[in-house]
Amino acid sequence: MNQSANSTDIHKAIVREQAAQDRKKLILNGVLLLILLAAPFMIYPVFLMKILCFALFAVAFNLLFGFTGLLSFGHAAFLASGGYTTGYLLSNFSGLPTELGIIAGTLAATVLGLGFALLSIRRQGIYFAMVTLALAQLVFFFFVQSGFTGGEDGMHGIPRGELFGLINLEDNLNMYYFVLAVFIGCYLLVQRVVSSPYGQVLKAIKQNEPRAVSLGYNVDRYKVLAFVISAALAGLAGSMKSVVFQLASLNDAHWHMSGEVILMTLVGGMGTLLGPVVGATFVVNIEYHLSQGPLRDWVDPILGGIFVITVLAFRSGIVGEVQKFVRKNLG
């Protein structure tokens, strides 16, 4: 009797605290949204869009790496295939609405992702990383060989066009809010996926795959789906990027790009939602500012140093460390 009253009290307290936390989160998100909406008036919009595109790329990658425990070393293939497909369609079919071009790019990456997933999903750990790297190298080879990409010259002058035939995307502000909307949509989607029962199974797979199997889950199918979603979002990031910059190049398909997205995710905090966003912002900024400053010639070694320090000292990344700090000190 007493005990059950007690437990309902505890339950109520938990609910209250939950509500308070939710409120805090809501306020935090609201503030973030306001900042993002106001940002293009203070910071150069194309640069912000670059950050958003890479943030989306990293969020996509993290769904696989951080939440499912699969390290893909071939995600550049999806970024590039999205970008090239969208770029090719928008350049060659002038009447095509931009959103259709972007959807087509995303679809191309999705299909490619399914192919990658079917070939690689049964491999574990380092083998998985290596198979995805090998497949991405084959995709790179294809892009070098096929004429439509423009080889090392790249694909240039991709028209931004109009959104829904109404909104002129040549205007940087319009373009920015479009990219922001897509980004937020994808972010919420990933948040949804991660907190859904499906996401719980992914986490279970990450923690202990044999146990997930013994609980009767068809682990492979879960992993394939996670891979395909991740590839689709990475492709979407590539498509958006090609529209923003009006170009697509082999850099996006190179394995260094696959390494860079790992760096972004790791630095920001893998397995956290906000981590890849923070990481992408950090890495893009570092690269951009360093390449113009007095340390101009030393960007690569500095990025390497960040890799080393992160792995040695901050394995949970910026967001992970902040979370730890908050939990420890602020209850």
Added chain:
Amino acid sequence: MSMIFGVPLAVLFGQLLIGIINGAFYALLSLGLAVIFGLLKIINFAHGAMYMLGAMVTVLMFDAMGINYWVALFGAPLVVGTFGVLIEYFLLRRIAGQDHIYSLLLTFGVALIIQGVLINWFGVSGLRYTMPDVFKGGVNLGFMFMPYYRAWVIVAALLVCFGTWFVIEKTKLGSYLRAGTEDSQLMQGFGINVPLLISVTYGFGVALAAFAGVLAAPIYSVTPVMGSSTLIVVFAVVVIGGMGSIGGAIITGILMGVIEGLTKTFYPPASSAVIFLVMVLVLMFRPSGLFGKEA
């Protein structure tokens, strides 16, 4: 002249031999990776950088101190190996017991640092290194001209590969190594200094890469970026052979050299991609690689 698929037989012989020579390089490089992964479970993404360092050190020792090729053959791996021991001691040791992936990321960062610093110091055009006089010239084999140096590459690489395989698989030292890395507490109990063993093993693995670098110095352009594209090819070789299989790495290395050589004859543009294609195919049918044990 008899032809095979439009290629004269003589040319084909030549290409096979060339394939074996390149395969010897792959074997040396993948052997080092396999030693490091097989014994230490470290995925050494700095291997390409270590190969490059071997070549750079060879050239620099000659330029600065007049140290000749024969001394460099031992000296450069020693220098690079020592550097490897330091990396193991100061960096890799701190993430022991973590997921393998972290060792990949850490060494990837180390490679970026090494490469970037050397680019700033020495540029990218390449450093000049003259071939030792003994190796100048070559012999006409009838189907091809065989430079003496390439013959030496096969001999040297295979000797080192076989020696390494023998030590690790067939001697007491090798058994300590394998046991020490599998059950370090037990070996500590027997009074063996396991941390030192680990450092030295990593140092030895990268010394193998550096040895390949010394062999490469007289025939390839020695630049700070020479290792970066080699790295992922060699990784593919190790994966095809079966991560950690010492013998597998050697045999696969030579095999891949030959396959790449044949591709260079029949469809050259694909020669950089063919190894990855083989890798995908092998892993589809033999998930642990050709010579790997089922995990």
Added chain:
Amino acid sequence: MTMMKKLLTSAIASAMMAGGAQAAISNDTVKIGYLADMSGTYRDLAGPNGQKALEMAIADFGGNVNGKKIEVVSADDRNSPDTSSSTVRRWVENENVDMVAGMVASSVSIAVSKILEENDRLGIISGSAASSITNEHCTPNHIHYVYDTYPLANGTASAVVKEGGKTWYMLTADYAFGHSLESDVKNVVEANGGEIIGAVRHPFPTQDFSSFILQAQASGADVIGLANAGADTTNAITTASEFGVTQSGQTLAALLLFLTDVHALGAQTAQGIQLTTGWYWDMNDETREWSDRFMKETGVRPTMVHAGIYSSAMQYLNAVAATGSDDAQTVRKQMMDTPINDMFAKNGRIRVDGRMVHDMYLAEVKTPAESKNEWDLYKILRTIPAEEAYRPLSESKCKLVNN
């Protein structure tokens, strides 16, 4: 729309000039952005030393234009068109950069020229090889200064064929640059009565060329043409020398070889190779004098790209001084109207498509006996007149040329 705007601005500019009104230097500053590969595979041919060359030009000019100060900003292009376009966009849109110099990778040059066209600023490309930059990718906002693939193929191939190298075997880097070099060579060789009897396309980058050299030897061709660049070329040359290509009576023709590459190879390995260059440091007193100063700054001898960066910056500043304006079209027109006569080029001129045409030189790498020091590497065999060297406007696909 942008075309319209451009016409309008240039019309206004010329109206102002005609009216004798003082055209203005925006923000009272001439700002030059130097963009190049500072940390990757193209570092040595332009890179940080290119910025030194640019700064030398500014210092020699007196540090100011008509009393207005000259500023330089610089960035590493990371060989990435999107990093470069972010940088250049900010330069022109927020930082009032008037001219962008340097640029090596073709993807970077093309991407940057599009942004300059949108914003009507000027670019002077010194490092890139692709002839498409002033052909299908030409804009009214950039100038391609030092060289391109057309004279490289033209100069070397026609000279070698005339000397009796009738049959060719091509080693071509399998990307757009290699393909365009190869097809240019093919045209020249066939026009001069020679023949391409075989070609192999190798991946970029390739470390081991022995397989390809073997195939080239088996072909029995007189000449092995190297349509590649950088480490690929030096690796191919090293391997050719190791496999005794020249002893067996074949010659090597390298289509793109920079002084830094030859320096890395050394006279021993590279001797006898013929190549086309836009400039060489040891041609006359003028070039030597400048190169000595350059070497004092940097410790190395300049490539043709370094010299071109200096020369083009000088031309640019002269044009700004003459017109009193840093408006892109005004300056470009002035530069087109002024022949270039300096240590880099004699009677060079900038065509309507943005191509700077000037005499090119056929050079041969000296033997170790002839070479007096590590940088004493070329002897100039022949001058290729500007008119012969570059793609004639009649074949141009540039939108600014009325064909």
